[in-house]
Amino acid sequence: xxxxxxxxGQISGAILNLGELVRRGSSGELVCTSTQGLIRVHLRxxxxxxxxxxxxxxxxxxxxxALAGLSKSQFRRILEECRQGRLPLLETLVDRGLLSVExxxxxxxxxxxxxxNELARFExxxxxxxxxxxxHERPELTVELSDLALFxxxxxxxxxxxxxxxxxxxxxxxxxxxVEFIQGETVIEQEPSGIxxxxxxxRAPIALVQHTLLDGAEFVALRSGRGALVGVALxxxxxxxxxxxxxxxxxxAAAVHSSFVAAEPAPFSSxxxxxxxxxxxxxxxxxPLVSALGDFFHRSPELLAAFVLLSxxxxxxxxxxxxxxxxxxxxxxxxxxxxxxPADAFAGPQRDSEVELEDLGxxxxxxxxxxxxxxxxxxxxxxxxxxxxxIFVRRSARLQVGWSALGAxxxxxxxxxxxxx
Numbered sequence: 001x002x003x004x005x006x007x008x009g010q011i012s013g014a015i016l017n018l019g020e021l022v023r024r025g026s027s028g029e030l031v032c033t034s035t036q037g038l039i040r041v042h043l044r045x046x047x048x049x050x051x052x053x054x055x056x057x058x059x060x061x062x063x064x065x066a067l068a069g070l071s072k073s074q075f076r077r078i079l080e081e082c083r084q085g086r087l088p089l090l091e092t093l094v095d096r097g098l099l100s101v102e103x104x105x106x107x108x109x110x111x112x113x114x115x116x117n118e119l120a121r122f123e124x125x126x127x128x129x130x131x132x133x134x135x136h137e138r139p140e141l142t143v144e145l146s147d148l149a150l151f152x153x154x155x156x157x158x159x160x161x162x163x164x165x166x167x168x169x170x171x172x173x174x175x176x177x178x179v180e181f182i183q184g185e186t187v188i189e190q191e192p193s194g195i196x197x198x199x200x201x202x203r204a205p206i207a208l209v210q211h212t213l214l215d216g217a218e219f220v221a222l223r224s225g226r227g228a229l230v231g232v233a234l235x236x237x238x239x240x241x242x243x244x245x246x247x248x249x250x251x252x253a254a255a256v257h258s259s260f261v262a263a264e265p266a267p268f269s270s271x272x273x274x275x276x277x278x279x280x281x282x283x284x285x286x287x288p289l290v291s292a293l294g295d296f297f298h299r300s301p302e303l304l305a306a307f308v309l310l311s312x313x314x315x316x317x318x319x320x321x322x323x324x325x326x327x328x329x330x331x332x333x334x335x336x337x338x339x340x341x342p343a344d345a346f347a348g349p350q351r352d353s354e355v356e357l358e359d360l361g362x363x364x365x366x367x368x369x370x371x372x373x374x375x376x377x378x379x380x381x382x383x384x385x386x387x388x389x390x391i392f393v394r395r396s397a398r399l400q401v402g403w404s405a406l407g408a409x410x411x412x413x414x415x416x417x418x419x420x421x
Contacts, residue, residue, distance in 0.1 A: 014125045022046045022145045028131040034122045047142035051115035062344040068098040175248025180241045204241035205345045213239040219370035221253040226346035285316025294318045304392040311387045377406040
């Protein structure tokens with residue numbers, strides 16, 4: 001390790017020095033020190049490999065954990081392994097199959113732009129380059145300086161891919177902290193945008209996108225005590241996602257839904273009315289739990305099906321003839337993974353001072369989707385042996401009708417004597 005350059009001056013000196021190191025094809029670490037903090041930029045063969053800023057970003061760590069689908073403890077273990085073994089974090093995540101090369105590169109670009117944008121605000125800086133003569137083993141996980149927005153020409157077009165939808169949702173819907181317009185699995189536009197608006201890293205969990213809006217659902221709202229993730233399908237693999245605060249979840253979800261998803265216009269049919277009750281056409285399972293579902297279904301004209309997903313993966317339920325048990329099971333099988341979304345995905349900005357309901361004990365999540373023929377509502381339950389309860393409601397019903405019915409059924413089941421289950 002050898003110090004090969006040192007100078008003091010304005011920010012132009014730091015940028016020029018970095019550009020010169022890139023031009024020479026240098027490998028090593030550029031250490032930038034000022035009264036505002038310490039920044040390190042790592043180069044491999046004239047390409048940028050990594051950078052650490054003066055103010056570490058917790059949002060970056062949350063995004064990286066969410067993209068890799070890791071819990072906090074799992075992420076900490078990998079960080080410790082990388083520290084002890086002096087292993088590069090992104091390469092480790094890619095090698096273990098937790099992150100694709102494309103997403104790792106997007107993370108790298110965003111991190112580099114954030115740090116260099118921070119460096120650009122330093123008033124005076126001392127530079128020290130520590131040369132390390134070694135080649136990088138994964139050139140696809142390094143970036144050309146010209147790939148970064150700070151060193152490229154401004155975009156020639158100001159037309160936004162979402163035609164203003166992202167900005168409209170961000171400004172008009174209460175409690176929104178971020179909005180993303182996604183094509184397939186790639187973020188095309190977002191507010192607040194990534195640093196300098198280049199190579200945005202998605203905040204919406206990719207597994208949630210895949211198993212809901214890219215799998216036939218027209219609308220999704222996943223609520224937790226920390227906030228809610230709301231998404232709507234726009235056709236041709238285009239989706240719009242936003243995160244809203246826990247206190248604004250209901251209003252925001254209703255606003256997004258009413259703006260984009262048309263309700264089923266068919267009027268309610270009274271066929272099946274028997275002495276004021278609505279008997280189910282199909283029943284799966286036996287026992288007190290199924291009887292309780294049937295009793296609730298009898299008194300709920302808006303329901304098409306109601307059933308419980310058990311902790312062992314099996315399920316019991318009842319429904320009418322307009323939605324088969326096989327259809328319900330298929331939808332639930334594809335949507336249930338939404339309850340596995342990492343908790344950090346719901347986190348709001350650090351400036352958000354609202355009390356997180358999870359801190360007050362509200363730790364269970366609820367899910368709402370609009371399917372081809374029905375609303376689907378689900379929530380986790382605090383009942384031994386029971387995972388979640390699901391109901392299907394006719395498309396002509398209002399959103400609040402389904403949420404009210406789901407809450408009533410959850411309370412009804414939780415009030416049953418434990419021995420009866």
